Amino acid sequence: MLVIVAPPLFKGGYLMNVLVFVGINTMLAIALNLLLGYAGQISLGHAGFFGLGAYLSGILTTTYGLNPWAAMPAAAGVVGCLAGLIGFPILKLKGHYLAMATLGLGIIIYIVFNETVEFTGGPSGLSGIPNLQLAGITFDSDVKNYYLIWGVTLAVMLFSLNLANSRVGRALRAVHDSEVAAQVLGVNSRILKVQIFALSAVISSLAGSLYAHTMTFISPASFGFNFSIELLTMVVIGGLGSVFGSFLGAALLTLLPEFLRGANDYDIIIYGALLVVMVMFMPGGLVRGIPALFRKIAARKGETGHA
């Protein structure tokens, strides 16, 4: 299923800023989707990895003066190791227990952000994070950031599609369907789950670092439980187990608040309602639900046409 998305050129302005976020959210949604949609492991704490990437990159570049291009992989590496270490015990759990454990993990990370004021600046956030520079171009405007972010996002999408259609991807889906059966067939499910958890964390961390360098200011508020839920909503609405679905979900949920400008506080209700409605009526997400809907309508038209 080859989906080539060509980023259209919009005339500058506010929309560019929003589209940058769509890119970052797509990356995050894909990361979560790898874990949730393909491998079937629930994680309610992904905002934590996003935040860790952002903060580590931010701190390394501001307090220690590291080059952003070195800080990002460093941050990703640390987050990946951390996720690997935590992944081993946490992924023994299943279902609700895993959900709660990841939720707790996410909240612990959030509290650490808030409390370690000397490093992170606490609730007032960390500012002065430098923009990325490449070959003399400083990515300090929305347009330039847009291309940067979407370049990375497309790379992540291609990578994930590749992964999903490879041996690893099939093994993941086998684990999702029935872990014991997969193990019987020779899939080392334990290591696989930890690997995918770590990979998901690394992608989220990368997104976080990019976020930090584009925004130049981060604060713990963006990395809390609410954002984890937003990510979950994006993945569910877009469609579990579909890379393009993650893009749809991310796009929808990033653009939606823009259309509901006046209703700033209502967005949380809409997320909740969307979650409930989607799970009840379109468990496959939009990416499968909309074509199915069209098919149903077409079928009905066909019947009445012939009757």
Add this chain to the structure above:
Amino acid sequence: MQFDQILQYALSGLSTGAIYALIGIGFSIIYNATGIINFAQGEFVMLGGLLTLSSLELLKLPLWAAIPCAVAVSTVAGILFERLAIRPLRQPTPINLVIITIGGSILIRGLAMLVWGKDTHAIPPFSGDTPIAIGGATILPQHLWILGITLVTILINKVYFYHTISGKAMRACSYNRRAAGLVGIDVKRMVLFSFIISSAMGAVAGIIVAPLTMTAYDVGVMLGLKGFCAAIIGGMSSGISTVIGGLILGVLESLGAGLISSGYKDAIAFIILLLILFIRPQGLFGKADSERV
């Protein structure tokens, strides 16, 4: 000096622990009857407190009438939740259930935010606020109310589950749903009952703790999670183990906050949760679970 401090922390930890125990029992009841972890449990706690507030201020009811009123409305919310969100679910996989209960909890929280705004509100304590001295520590009368009401609720629970037909039927459902259905128990009605009892208990918990810690539209998240933690420590039982789990959690959290650092108070509870889940997921008192493949 040191001992008095520790005693103080321990005592206040006991009463928060009692609240966690009540919420945890709510989790366990639903889980035992349906296999669902109701992420929205904390929201019923929140509703209890906020509804009492409204009954007191808007309807001008006296406290002893406001409380049953609030509990009743919360229970209705619980019934609605079960009817609208849980029952019509077509694919009850764990992921879907988690997502739908999370969605429901967000929805309830959002509606509460619309109705009551984002401020914290205070409810007057049940019987004044002159502190009582015990040893070198002091507690408030509200603490006694909390412990007392928790005790009564647990006794009522015990009586219901072990000495009434419908209670025994619910226990039957938790052991084996199909068998229970085969002997004539209406499993769907038991599911409904479990939600009723849990939301009522949650509301009571919210009401008795509100005079101490104020109430707002978002207290449900933390309380719910910690109640869940208590339930896990107790092995998801709806009896004394969860109570002990809650008390342990409350005391540990209080001691940790007092002796180590108060900013990390919530983190301590979650670290305990993670440790229990890693080391002994069946709780301190439960038996290990086996899964049919």
